[in-house]
Amino acid sequence: MPVGAVAAFWGVSVLLVLTPGADWAYTINAGLRHRSVFPAIAGLLTGYVLITGLVAAGIATLLAGAPRVSAALTVAGAAYLVWLGVTTLARPTGPVDAPGSGTSSGSRQLLKGVGISGLNPKALLLFLALLPQFTVSTSAWPIAAQIALLGLVHTATCGVVYTCVGTGARLVLRTRPAAATVVTVVSGLAMTAIGVVLLVEQFLR
Numbered sequence: 001m002p003v004g005a006v007a008a009f010w011g012v013s014v015l016l017v018l019t020p021g022a023d024w025a026y027t028i029n030a031g032l033r034h035r036s037v038f039p040a041i042a043g044l045l046t047g048y049v050l051i052t053g054l055v056a057a058g059i060a061t062l063l064a065g066a067p068r069v070s071a072a073l074t075v076a077g078a079a080y081l082v083w084l085g086v087t088t089l090a091r092p093t094g095p096v097d098a099p100g101s102g103t104s105s106g107s108r109q110l111l112k113g114v115g116i117s118g119l120n121p122k123a124l125l126l127f128l129a130l131l132p133q134f135t136v137s138t139s140a141w142p143i144a145a146q147i148a149l150l151g152l153v154h155t156a157t158c159g160v161v162y163t164c165v166g167t168g169a170r171l172v173l174r175t176r177p178a179a180a181t182v183v184t185v186v187s188g189l190a191m192t193a194i195g196v197v198l199l200v201e202q203f204l205r
Helices: 003-017 022-033 038-057 059-064 067-090 106-118 121-134 143-173 177-203
Strands: none
Touching: 003 121, 003 143, 022 038, 022 067, 022 106, 022 143, 022 177, 038 059, 038 106, 038 121, 038 143, 067 106, 067 177, 121 143, 143 177
C-alpha cells in the first residue's frame, strides 16, 4: 500500500482524534479516578479494533442497509453513555493516589472502554465512509487488508492521544482536588449529554 495514502489518512485521523468527545471524557475520568489510565484506554482501542475488523469484513455495509439494527445499536450505545455519565456524576471524586483505592477493577474499566467505542454505530459508519476513500485499487494489497491497516493506524493514533490526555489530566490535577472534581463532573456531563443527544436524534426520526 502506498505510503502517501497512509500518510494522508493519518493526517485526517489525527484531526478526528483531537476532537473531544465521549472517548476524551472517559479517558479524563479514568485518569482522575483510577491508579492507571491504561485499562480504560485499552478498552477504547479494543473497541476500535473490533470496528476495524467489521469494516474490513464488509459487515458495516450490511449494517448501513439495515436502519433498524443501526438505530437499535445507537440507542444501546447512547443509553450506555448516559448510564456512565450519571454514575460518574453520582460519585465525583478527585485523583486516586493510594494503592487499591480505585473505584473499579482494570477489567471493568477495559470493558467500559470497549462499550463506549465498540457500541458506537456512528463510529462504524464513519469508518465505513472514511477508510475506503484512502484505499488504492491498484495496490497489491487486498482492499480488506488496506482497510485493516488504516484502521490500526487510527487506533494507534487514538492510543497516543488518549494516553497523553488521561495522563496529563492526572498529573496536572493531582494536587488540585477541587479542580479535579470539577473536571470529573464535566466529564460526566459530557458523556450524559452525548448519550442524550444520540437518543433524541433517534426518537425524532
